[in-house]
Amino acid sequence: MKPIFVLNGPNLNRLGKREPEIYGHTTLAEVEAMCREAAGERPIRFHQSNIEGEIINWIHEAIDEADGIIINPAAFTFTSIAILDALKQFPGPIIEFHISNIHRREAIYHNSLVSKIATAVIAGLGPQGYPFAVRAMIDLVGRR
């Protein structure tokens, strides 16, 4: 049973500290705890970085080490062909995750590059959506 990687992009380390009207009051540490609880016996690797290359390096690790990837690329969602290219190398299911409903926000948030490779997209459930994504991923990967 390989882990599920939960990868988070730039500024999400500030979750719960700013813009609670959009992103809620839950901190990223609390999100991580919710993910681990939802995962049960399934191991989780939970990461956040403001550096695009670090996210790419974790995706490369996932190619051989993970059964699934849940990724909130944050602003890199709309800009990073490099992250898209890395995700194209991953053989398992990918869930693109957003706290907010990006399609109800400003137009700059409407064209996700990651959606071109994602198995599924979850957006708008708030931070409470992360454990939903973990449970959905467990269903997708089965008992691999």
Ligand code: CA2
């Ligand atoms: O809704 C999401 O999860 C987003 O991926 C969050 C990104 C945003 O650029 C996407 O359009 C949607 C922004 C992450 C920044 O998160 C912050 C959290 C707290 C305080 C400031 C920023």
